[in-house]
Amino acid sequence: MLNPKTHDREFFGAFGASSIIVFLPLVVSIFSFLVNDKYSLQGVSLDLNRLQQIVPSSTQEWYDLAFDASSWKAYLAWFFGLVVFDKISPSKQMDGTVLRDGTVLKYNINGVYVAGTLLAILAARAYRFNLNLPELHFIYTHQLQLTLVTIIFSFAMSVFVYVCSFIPTTKPNGVGTRERILAKGGNSGNPIYDFYIGRELNPRIGSWDIKMFCELKPGMLLWMLINLSCLHQQYHAQGQVTDSLVLVNFVQLFYVLDGVLNEEGVLTMMDITTDGFGFMLAFGDLAWLPWSYSLQARYLALPENTLHLGLWKCALILALKFGGFYVFYSANRQKSDFRQGKLDHLKSIKTKTGSKLLCDGWWAISQHINYLGDWLVGLSWCLLTGFQTPLTYFYAIYFAVLLLHRQTRDDAKCREKYGEQWLEYQRRVPYKIIPYVY
Structure with missing residues (x-):
């Protein structure tokens, strides 16, 4: 149908x-x-x-x-x-x-x-x-x-x-x-x-x-x-x-x-x-x-x-921003290269559909380590406004909820698609987004 x-x-x-x-x-x-x-x-x-x-x-x-x-x-x-x-x-x-x-x-x-x-x-x-x-x-x-x-x-x-x-x-x-x-x-x-x-x-x-x-x-x-x-x-x-x-x-x-x-x-x-x-x-x-x-x-x-932040505050916030971006970019790049057959040496789980679930490198740390990097980037935007109001931190809160929702959708989709192989993947990589926390 x-x-x-x-x-x-x-x-x-x-x-x-x-x-x-x-x-x-x-x-x-x-x-x-x-x-x-x-x-x-x-x-x-x-x-x-x-x-x-x-x-x-x-x-x-x-x-x-x-x-x-x-x-x-x-x-x-x-x-x-x-x-x-x-x-x-x-x-x-x-x-x-x-x-x-x-x-x-x-x-x-x-x-x-x-x-x-x-x-x-x-x-x-x-x-x-x-x-x-x-x-x-x-x-x-x-x-x-x-x-x-x-x-x-x-x-x-x-x-x-x-x-x-x-x-x-x-x-x-x-x-x-x-x-x-x-x-x-x-x-x-x-x-x-x-x-x-x-x-x-x-x-x-x-x-x-x-x-x-x-x-x-x-x-x-x-x-x-x-x-x-x-x-x-x-x-x-x-x-x-x-x-x-x-x-x-x-x-x-x-x-x-x-x-x-x-x-x-x-x-x-x-x-x-x-x-x-x-x-x-x-x-x-x-x-x-x-x-x-x-x-x-x-x-x-x-x-x-x-608001004038000064050199040190600007430097620390930029370090957080580019640190988060590095995690986001390098994790996504690693997965993209793996899908293209460039990183066959990395550990993975072969699924019943013929595809592979990467569980090595960045993707051994958490199931969505790229989400964490993306969220840290967004948090850096909010920190640039100081602590004068909670209003400008709305994005960090909203984006966290959005990423959690995406994670649950992805989990349901993969459980249905991969079955037992997805359960094995979750056993090897137990953390959803934040290593050792969630």
């Missing part, structure tokens, strides 16, 4: 899915109220009276913010401009995983070119306008409007791919139609749950893959621009740039560029191979990522939160 029914539902089924659909956009919107030039969270106390003064009290005010014409024009130009650029940019074509019907999708890998061109354009404009870029000023002064725009746009995208998942698509040879390949976890028959989790595995318009595009380009690159807009604002409003904000821009830009430099690695991620593209990924890629990951920069850009 091409598209088996989904029986096991995550997130407590439709109830959990509907709660997340309401709750997460609300969280992202609250962030935009807490870190803007009208109101900020200073220290650990909330001045609720001041907050009430700027939160819109009428439907008309909310409508004006959510449907601000200039913000919609800017975002639509950004998104669809990237779509066009994605199609015309020089790229390397790579195969995805083999699908259930035996077909293999082709992907154009061009993230380095797209990101490099964008940075080159920004650098040229910064030189041309003496570091006074109107586009960065617009992003900074329209944070709330753009946040609401991306939320609404992600809802619209989710509706579009959900409706399209019911429409037959053309066969690979272009002759006739066939049923679309649905995600194993997104074919429950419950519209709310399937809308959230993602019904179709690889929604496409022609050869353009919607999920792959959204995974790295519009949200990730917007995050980079938001951070730069904060640095731009601090320079022009305060006549200085602090070491804390410069380093937040540096370490997070490093993360973004590492993502696009290793774009082909996304093809083997669970997001692409297993998950459908629905609200969970659309909202996560387009709204949650740029506006929650930029929280540290937006907080530090406010005059009342100006």
